Every structure is written in structure tokens, then in C-alpha cells.
Amino acid sequence: MLIIGSGLAGLSFALKAAQSARVAVITKNELKETNTWYAQGGIAGVMDLNHDSFEKHIQDTLVAGAGLCDTNAVSKMVYKAPKLIQELVDYGVGFTRKGDQLDLGKEGGHSENRIVHAADATGREVENVLAKRVKNHPNIDVFEYFFAMELLTEHHLGKKVKYLPEIHCFGVYALNCKEGIVETFLAKKTVLATGGIGEVYAHTTNPSIATGDGIAMAYRAKAYIQHMEFVQFHPTTLQIPEADSYLITEALRGFGAILRNSSGHAFMKDYDKRGELAPRDIVARAIDDQLKKRGDKAVFLDASSLESSVLLEHFPNIAKECAKYGLDITKDYIPVVPAAHYLCGGIRVDEFGQSSIKHLYGIGETACTGVHGANRLASNSLLEALHYADTAVSHALKQFDNLDFETRIPDWNVEGTFNNKEWILVSHNREELQQVMWDYVGIVRSDMRLERALRRQTLLYNEVEEFYHRTSLTPELLELRNLISIAYLIIQAAMARKESCGLHYNVDYETYGRPSLSDI
Numbered sequence: 179m180l181i182i183g184s185g186l187a188g189l190s191f192a193l194k195a196a197q198s199a200r201v202a203v204i205t206k207n208e209l210k211e212t213n214t215w216y217a218q219g220g221i222a223g224v225m226d227l228n229h230d231s232f233e234k235h236i237q238d239t240l241v242a243g244a245g246l247c248d249t250n251a252v253s254k255m256v257y258k259a260p261k262l263i264q265e266l267v268d269y270g271v272g273f274t275r276k277g278d279q280l281d282l283g284k285e286g287g288h289s290e291n292r293i294v295h296a297a298d299a300t301g302r303e304v305e306n307v308l309a310k311r312v313k314n315h316p317n318i319d320v321f322e323y324f325f326a327m328e329l330l331t332e333h334h335l336g337k338k339v340k341y342l343p344e345i346h347c348f349g350v351y352a353l354n355c356k357e358g359i360v361e362t363f364l365a366k367k368t369v370l371a372t373g374g375i376g377e378v379y380a381h382t383t384n385p386s387i388a389t390g391d392g393i394a395m396a397y398r399a400k401a402y403i404q405h406m407e408f409v410q411f412h413p414t415t416l417q418i419p420e421a422d423s424y425l426i427t428e429a430l431r432g433f434g435a436i437l438r439n440s441s442g443h444a445f446m447k448d449y450d451k452r453g454e455l456a457p458r459d460i461v462a463r464a465i466d467d468q469l470k471k472r473g474d475k476a477v478f479l480d481a482s483s484l485e486s487s488v489l490l491e492h493f494p495n496i497a498k499e500c501a502k503y504g505l506d507i508t509k510d511y512i513p514v515v516p517a518a519h520y521l522c523g524g525i526r527v528d529e530f531g532q533s534s535i536k537h538l539y540g541i542g543e544t545a546c547t548g549v550h551g552a553n554r555l556a557s558n559s560l561l562e563a564l565h566y567a568d569t570a571v572s573h574a575l576k577q578f579d580n581l582d583f584e585t586r587i588p589d590w591n592v593e594g595t596f597n598n599k600e601w602i603l604v605s606h607n608r609e610e611l612q613q614v615m616w617d618y619v620g621i622v623r624s625d626m627r628l629e630r631a632l633r634r635q636t637l638l639y640n641e642v643e644e645f646y647h648r649t650s651l652t653p654e655l656l657e658l659r660n661l662i663s664i665a666y667l668i669i670q671a672a673m674a675r676k677e678s679c680g681l682h683y684n685v686d687y688e689t690y691g692r693p694s695l696s697d698i
């Protein structure tokens with residue numbers, strides 16, 4: 179089995195698959211450089227049936243999803259959460275405890291405390307534990323700094339895939355980044371666990387690896403892609419340029435921190451009666467509205483009325499990061515703004531994580547499973563990664579033994595390419611694309627802005643395709659090409675949706691799905 183990506187989705191799949199098969203994990207950077215590593219708040223799950231219920235978690239997920247969730251998929255994921263979280267505990271993940279129980283935090287859109295966490299650095303703890311197990315596993319080979327470029331299908335056997343009733347995946351071409359050569363990885367089953375797309379925007383909570391490579395590859399191979407218009411903007415990232423959109427976890431608001439504008443007014447209740455704990459799309463839009471109306475650069479998180487020692491115990495990393503910029507979170511207001519955070523759409527998969535291409539699975543943030551609908555509920559992402567890794571492994575292993583390898587795939591052809599001296603174009607084009615997406619395809623959209631974005635995206639596409647076909651490959655160029663495809667998919671999906679719904683808010687259309695704010 180071939181797994182692309184070493185975040186929670188990829189590593190948990192690898193550990194389970196390796197119990198019965200040989201597994202290769204390809205990852206384009208060092209193993210731990212993933213969105214998973216940066217996760218703060220935690221993993222949602224009903225762990226205390228005396229105070230919570232599966233029905234409530236399902237209901238909260240559906241309400242956040244604004245009418246577009248797949249209820250069956252949500253229900254399966256929610257019921258399996260306690261078992262999946264217990265597996266992480268058994269692997270040795272050190273979640274924060276309160277006495278002999280797991281400590282349960284709260285975040286926006288959750289009606290109960292149900293976020294299992296490791297202080298305010300949950301992802302780091304989970305990734306460290308799983309990465310260590312994967313590296314030491316005798317059935318797993320890890321290929322760091324290998325960049326998966328193209329999915330291998332009948333196209334590479336010289337067939338016109340658009341006329342085929344079924345397309346099959348045979349593995350990938352991957353750039354060995356250290357050697358600069360392209361290698362062929364053949365596999366009976368290929369799993370895309372390549373994470374998110376935050377880098378397509380100028381401001382994002384994501385690390386720079388989040389360039390949507392898996393989605394772009396799957397799109398080129400003619401897989402079905404869905405719900406790309408639903409990009410989640412996290413309401414609160416540190417508004418200090420050197421902090422590079424550092425996330426201030428929603429758990430801080432769950433703990434009692436208040437959002438204030440520059441006059442000190444706590445504005446959230448003016449927008450939604452759930453105040454600071456309304457779903458993320460509502461909070462991000464409220465902040466955007468405050469910034470535009472008032473001409474301010476930031477709003478402020480105020481945690482000063484909370485008990486200092488408890489605050490510092492729960493949020494040690496946020497306290498440390500803020501202290502770097504002279505902010506004491508027990509006293510000072512923390513300046514925050516929204517930034518691109520999460521993609522609800524992606525490669526359309528079924529309940530087993532199967533894409534529309536045979537033997538190709540999509541799991542984690544790269545997949546569109548239907549559990550998030552038009553807006554993801556906080557801390558349901560790590561849970562989704564665990565759930566789909568689990569269900570995809572069982573499915574893939576069932577059919578594994580009788581499958582043959584496809585061996586006729588030709589080597590990558592490097593003829594006609596040369597080492598171009600114009601590399602400045604790559605970084606410049608990336609920045610230009612990010613700014614276009616931020617300005618025209620952000621929290622608030624309009625038909626005119628989307629059309630403008632598409633015109634600019636088309637220009638960049640033409641320039642970069644030409645460059646790509648005559649230039650030797652680098653990870654930077656491959657990422658830029660993928661980002662341009664991701665931008666196209668987001669803009670097209672946003673243009674096609676003639677309504678405002680969940681995370682997709684277009685001022686030219688009515689809101690659909692959830693009651694408007696004034697009805698709540």
C-alpha cells in the first residue's frame with residue numbers, strides 16, 4: 179500500500195494497514211511537518227455520557243454544516259469517536275486529564291464540553307507519538323522529501339481516460355527532492371492523505387506544505403472533486419506580522435475569553451445570541467464586518483477576567499507565543515484577525531474513503547466525506563481523519579491479496595526541459611495568486627469579485643503551464659502549479675453556487691440552509 183502524507187490521516191492509516199501489509203509512506207517534507215502538528219484545540223468526541231450524548235454531537239455537527247452534511251456519515255463518525263480516541267490513548271498519547279478522567283474542553287458550535295486535548299498543543303502530542311511508532315515499524319518504509327507529482331492511471335498506458343468507464347490508479351510519480359530525479363512508485367492501493375489548501379490564501383493558519391497537491395493531482399486524473407467553495411476562515415489568529423497568522427485556539431473562547439472591538443465593546447452578541455461560541459463562519463464574518471465598518475486592523479480577545487493560574491495551565495503555548503510580542507494574556511487584550519484555516523471540500527469519497535478512481539482512497543482534510551457539509555464544527559477534523567483512516571484500511575485490506583500490480587508504466591520523461599534561470603517568477607506568481615484569492619475569494623464574496631479572480635487565475639495558469647513544460651522540476655514549481663488548480667476549483671465552485679450557505683457567503687445571493695442571524 180502506498181500512502182501519500184504523514185499527518186494524522188496518513189500515519190493512522192499506515193499503522194493499521196501495516197498489521198497485515200507492507201506499507202510505504204511518502205511525504206514531501208520531514209515526517210512531522212503537517213497541519214496535524216499545529217492543531218491546538220483538540221479532538222471532538224462524546225466521552226461522558228452522564229453530561230453529553232451522541233445525538234447532541236450529531237446535531238451540533240449538522241447545525242454547523244448548514245444543511246449540507248451527510249447525516250449517515252456524521253452519525254457513523256460520532257458513534258466511533260470514543261473508540262478512536264481510546265486507541266490514541268493506547269498508543270501512548272498524553273491527553274490532559276482531570277483526576278482520572280480526560281479533561282473535556284469546549285469550542286464554538288458545541289453544546290457540551292467534549293474536546294479531548296493535550297493542553298493547547300494537541301496535534302504536536304498526537305503527531306509525535308504516531309510518528310515515532312511509524313518510524314520504528316518493521317512493515318513501514320518512510321520516504322521523506324519525496325514529492326508526489328502525478329497519479330498513475332491508464333493515461334500513462336497511452337489511453338484516453340475520458341472515454342473509459344472506469345479509471346484505475348496504479349501508484350504515483352514522485353520527485354525525489356534531494357536527488358532531483360523522478361521515481362515511480364507502483365502500488366495495489368494508493369491513499370491520498372495530503373491535507374489542506376491554506377497556502378492558496380495570503381493569510382493562513384496552515385504551514386507552507388498545505389498546497390492542495392492531492393486534490394490537484396486527483397483533479398488532473400479526472401477524479402470527482404466536490405464542495406471546494408467551502409473554505410473555513412478561523413476567526414482568531416494573532417494580528418502581529420512577525421507571528422505569521424499564529425492561531426489563537428477557539429478553546430480560549432470556550433474557556434470564557436471575550437471578543438471586543440477597539441472601543442472595548444463585546445460585539446458578538448450583536449450578531450448571534452450564542453455570542454463567542456457561535457459557529458466559526460458566523461464569528462469570522464462578524465469580525466470581518468467590524469473591521470470593515472470601523473476601519474480597524476484587528477479586534478481583541480480579552481481573557482483578563484479569567485483566573486490567571488488556570489488560564490496559564492490550560493494555554494501555556496499561547497501564553498508563550500504572545501509573550502514574545504510583549505503580550506501578557508492574563509492582562510492584555512490580544513489583537514486578532516481571521517485567516518484561511520480549513521477546506522471542507524476536496525476529493526469526493528464514499529463511506530469507505532474510496533474516490534471515483536478505483537484503488538485510490540482519499541482520507542483526512544484532502545477528502546470530501548460529507549461530514550462537514552458547508553461548515554466544519556470545531557475539532558471534528560482530527561476525528562474525521564481518524565475515522566476515515568480506520569474505515570479505509572478495513573476496506574482496502576479486504577480486496578488486497580488478489581490484486582495484481584500494473585508494471586507497464588513508463589519512466590518519467592525529462593526530454594526538452596532545462597534548468598530555467600527565472601525562478602523569481604515562481605515565488606512572485608505564488609504571492610500574486612495568494613493575494614488575488616484573499617482579496618476576491620475570501621470571507622465575503624460577490625459575483626464581480628469572483629469574475630475578477632477567475633480572469634487573473636487564468637493568466638497565471640497560462641504562464642505557469644508554459645513554464646512547467648519546458649523547465650526541470652522543483653517542489654516550488656509543482657506546488658505553484660497545484661495551487662493554481664486549487665484556486666480554479668474554488669473559484670468555479672463559488673461561481674456555481676447561486677446562494678449563500680455556510681462558509682460560502684456571496685453578497686449577491688440570499689442565505690440558504692440555516693436561518694438568518696435575525697431569526698435565531
Ligand code: FAD
Pocket residue numbers: 182183184185186187188204205206207209211212213214215216217218219220221222300301324325326327371372373374383384385387391392425519520541542543544556557558559560561563
Ligand atoms: P496533514 O496533517 O496536513 O498532513 C498532510 C501530509 O501530506 C503532510 O505530511 C504533507 O507533507 C503531505 N503532502 C502533501 N502534499 C504532498 C505531496 N505532493 N507529496 C508528498 N506528501 C505530501 N482540527 C481539529 O480537529 N482540531 C484542532 O484543534 C485543530 N487545530 C488546528 C490548528 C491549526 C493551526 C491548523 C492549521 C489546523 C487545525 N485543525 C484542527 C485542522 C487539522 O489539524 C487538519 O485538518 C488535520 O490535521 C489534517 O490532517 P491530514 O492528515 O489530513 O493532513
Ligand code: SIN
Pocket residue numbers: 217218219220426427428429520555556557558559
Ligand atoms: C482551534 O483550536 O481553534 C482549532 C480547532 C479546529 O480547527 O477544529
